[in-house]
Amino acid sequence: MHRGIFLDRDGVINEVLSDRVKFVNKPSDFYLLDGVAEAISIFNDIGYHVFVVTNQGGIGLGYMKEEALEAIHKQMKEDITAFGARIDDIAYCPHKPHAGCACRKPRPKMILDLAEKHDITLNESFMAGDREPDIVAGEQAGTTTVLIGHREREQQKAGADMDFPNLLAFARWLHKQ
Structure with a gap:
């Protein structure tokens, strides 16, 4: 069995809702956050x-095609x-937001499927995200949850087990454990 770090994408790995980019719908919209x-x-x-677990409702809403998402993820992997x-x-x-699918966070299916595929011990793993649906998905999957960034800080840490200002601060903390 292995340990895993499950990461939300937008707002944890890359910029979103920033001065430079609102949504990431093509590779040229993808900017890694500092320290990622x-x-x-x-x-x-x-x-x-x-692992990256990400809701991409823009596909279901028609703002981008799966081919564009694959190109974005290829860019992300190359940058990293x-x-x-x-x-x-x-x-x-x-799927569209509110589609009722089994895979959209806050449901834990993406995490559970990756854990099964890669033989991951969930109670020794972490889900890091910047929004409440990420935290809820991690809780339901049985991981330790980590709130990253400031988007939902006012909402009592979104119920996360711990919180950090950015992904690098979390990584440095985990390295010391």
Whole structure:
């Protein structure tokens, strides 16, 4: 069995709702947040498998096609690999918000499916996200939950087990454990 770090994408790995980009609908909209590649490298070095679990309702709403999402994820992996870091796998929900599907966070299906596929021990793993649906999905999957960033800080940490200002701060903390 292995340990995993499950990461939300938008707002944890890359910019979203910023001055530079509102939504990521094509590779040119993708900008890694500072310290993310270093954080993922730390996770890799201390023996965690790293996964991305992301709701991508823009596909269901018609704002982008799955081919564009694949190109975005290819760009993300290339940007992270350039720093010597590795993402082991990516799961995404392409359905519209409120579609009632089993895979959209806050439901835990993406996490559970990746855990089964990669033999991950969930109670020794973490789900890191910047919004309440990420935290709820992690709780339901049985991971320790980590709130990243400031988007929902006012909402009592969204019920997360712990919180950090960014992914690198979390990685550095985990490295010391």
